[in-house]
Amino acid sequence: MSTRLSKGGRLIDRAKRLNFTFNGKPMQGYEGDTLASALLGAGQVMVGRSFKYHRPRGIMASGVEEPNALVGLGRNARFEPDQRTTTTELFEGAETRSQNHWPSLEFDVGEINDAFYKFLPAGFYYKTFMAPQAAWKHLFEPIIRKSAGLGGVPKEADPDRYEQAYAHCDVLVVGGGVAGLAAALREGRAGKRVWLVEQSAYWGGRTPVDGGQIDGFEACDWIKTTLQELESMENVTLRTRLMAAGQYDHGYVIGLESVGDTRPGADLPRHRLWRIRAGRTITATGAIERPLAFAGNDVPGVMLASAVRDYVANWAVSPGDRTVIVTNNDDAYRTALALLDAGLSVPAIVDARETSHGALPQEVKARGVRVLEGRAVAKVLGRQQVSGVEICTQAGEGGAIETIDCDCVAMSGGWSPVVHLWSHCGGKLIWDAGQAMFRPDPERPPLGADGTAMVQVVGAANGDLTLAAVMGGAGLGACSSDEAAMMPVWQMPAGAPPALRFKSFLDFQNDVKVSDVQLAAREGYESVEHTKRYTTLGMATDQGKLSNINGLAVLSDALGQPIPATGTTTFRPPYTPISLGAITAEAKGPLFQPLRRTPMQSWHEARHAHWEPVGQWRRPYCYPKAGESHREAVNREITNTRSNVGLLDASTLGKIVVKGPDAGRFLDMLYTNMMSTLPVGKCRYGLMCNENGFLMDDGVVARLSDDSWLCHTTSGGADRIHSWMEDWLQCEWWDWKVYTANLTEQFAQIAVVGPKARQLLERLGGMDLSKEALPFMQWLEGRLGGFDARIFRISFSGELSYEIAVPASQGLALWEKLVAEGKDLGVMPYGTEALHVMRAEKGFIMIGDETDGTVIPQDLGLNWAISKKKSDYLGKRAQQRPHMTDPNRWKLVGLETLDGSVIPDGSHAPADGYNANGQRNTQGRVTSTYYSPTIGKGIAMGLVLHGPDRMGEVIEFTGEGDAMVKARITDPVFYDKDGEKQNV
């Protein structure tokens, strides 16, 4: 059993005890502990169940590569599954919970899967449960989904806050080990703007544990003085707890910083996503130790050799009293020395090599440890914890020579450089046969925009595994023990029979074994990428940090080809999982999207307006009174506007000024009708089409002066149309003298609409708004009741109507003044739905209702707004193409239901017969449909085949469910056909 040692532990502060729980059981650790070291220190070796077979699992590693020891952390809204205990810092009150078992960690019903392992090989779901067909969806899949998987999903919204930050530097150094420190020091001394980031809370990487000398100093002293020098440099920024997740093109690097993880509930951002623009990245990301593939290599108590000595040295945790070390290299002997120094027992070192005569093995042998050469672990004994190992020859088939009792197994299969950041943007790897690993190919780095290397790699990440090699790369002297050559071991023992291979795990998190990869090879999978997906090797949340190299070595062996011929799978960001909250950052709740507010927004809010989103605006849909439904409110607003006077907040309308000697010519190209001939002081309705002839925007244009026009656009179209104008001016007609300015937000605009509109405005005084002074489709500027106003006599409702534009700062005051002055006239605000119904009653089209990107003005009977005189306008040529002039194009008509009901939105009019796809033929569709309180029944507009030629004909539209609605084809203008009301 694991336990806390009475002394030592360079990272823990024994004066600060921290309480936490595991599955409800109270435990204690120290400040500086990770959850993993605290669990081991408290004697908890088994911490979870595996993904597929529900096998007991323990802590295997001491860093980001940990595949097994994931727990649920926190509770309720702050519950988060799959937290890696080896990198999660312990904090007071941490609640942890083991995963993937029922009813308990110790007794798990799902463990039965382990007994049936033969029926659950790689790709079993492709092969089994084939019949009956329906059973897959309703029986097998739900059961498999329930039994497989990791942690649960939190059921409440995340209460924490997250943020992002941008950083810029000349050089980004990733990894705060000795290689990264040396690189940062060199770049810092050269005056570069340097960021040095380290994913853990500590500097120095493995070196403080593994020891050695750098530049004539003890390694720990060198780290300390180097840090001091870096901290003193103005041009160097040091960050711990910041994991560089991905390297992207143009020197863009994403990093995740842990800010408030250990203080849940504090008013802090939990994570911060750094978006770093680096001139160059130096990756000093170290290497990860590989497991060995022997039977039972997943039993709790089997750990990486480096992790075992990390726990002893860093956190004063003994993973077991008696540790058997199994290795193919000299480095693992360091673990023996660390254990011996801590007073623990090492019953044997099992070395797969025939001889071990390096300096470290000599030292270990000299201390009386049994070293079994040419030997292997045949299998691990024990289920919920290691109880011993059976020893065999590495060359043989696993026949046991002896059994050694132990409670921990420390394994080392060699090391793999962390090449992720090098590889993300295309850096290539070469196979280093001597160290049995892929390492960066210096000849083929990822290239930046200038064609030179964007990423450099130093230290163990570059395959320099010894301290002397690492520091030699940085131009510094260092000494560490010489190491003899390692021997690649991909399967232990070499001739392991199926029974052993079935229990030799490659990918611990996804439960992929040697036998699975060999099966995939037998079934014809040759590509490593296909094998990965078929077996799920390397596809878990650890992304195969421990399994990939072992897996592809086994695959290569099964395919009878050298490892470099098989190659690696693709390295993709993020290096370790990053929180979705950090990607979202501030963009949630009220800041999810910018919400554009008109100057009168607070007035609408105070009247409890019901909202309609229009682009990023929210406009009042209607203003329901107490007890009133939305439809009742809309009807009231319409009736009031048509009989008294209504106010509409039209501030969102686009307002673009176009000015210059060529402005008239420019607008004649943009609009389908003539704008250059519009007299100063007058307004004209215009249509805008894109190059393909389709209608894209409309609005009223007012001529302000000889060389300037004000173009109103739709609310949603203002920015798009302004960009459209600038695009033509900057890219196509660059020599035309035209300037534009988008003044949409400069003005609050209020539509004062209804038979009493003039009466209301006259009360404000200051301007003559009589029919003679301001006729229909003209505008005037002046002081209206003390406001700086530009008044347009235009109507979208068919009523007497004025649109009054004032500077936005005066908008609310004018609105309130109109409301106050018009009380006895029955003035009421109306919303966008009333606007829509009233325009439909008048047969006016709405961009986005009558148009959908496939409709041309001619379809809508708007030929009167298309100039015949102009030689060209945007869309003209397209509108002359045969498909556009086809007499069978559906055309706009009005529709009146016979029974007075409202045709459902989006309804089609079926026609006889079926098309080639077996779908019912259609002869039309509804584009706008409303209840008209003015007419007293349902009215609609629609596009109908030969519609204008079929006036009075009754056709059927699809209704609710199977019902059909009969409607008569009419003129689209339902109300005041002669326009007498708007022209008074």
Added chain:
Amino acid sequence: MSDAVSALQGATHEGFVTVAEAGLVGMLSIRCDLTSKTLLKALKAHGFPKPEPRQIVEAESGALAWMSPDELLLICDHAQAAQLARTLSEALEKTHALIGNVSDARALFRIQGAKSDQVIMKLCPADIAALPTGEMRRTRLAQVPAAFWRSGPNEISLICFRSVASYVMGLLEISARPGSELFETASPSS
């Protein structure tokens, strides 16, 4: 007009820096050939020298910023903006130019405090540490366009569109919350 109000009516927020909406400010958008002698003369008459690309130059009656190769932004007193627009338009009557009064289309914020840069760093991809005094950066703030410059010791002025002033205040407020400073000192390496 006594009832004229800015978007947030001078709202302020105290975080690890102070964030304040600056109330009504005059702004004119000037589109013209920036080498036009008529333009430069008209601006000089009001005390404004010509800003070089990306520059913002301060004058007694306000500031003048370079926005693009054919656009300037003149910042002045709100009460004087309309008259100034008329005066400049008249001076440029025979020149191809567009003077737009955009005073009410914008909101102006002041971020004050030694760590003002850190608030910008959280919201904006621009390299604020490399921004010299006298330069205006046009960029984005989270999801909306913005422009800012160093308007005084430990002060950044920031312009956005009026309709999104509440959104921008929300961004600045959350980014300036005490405890979320990016660095203990005012700025990282520069």
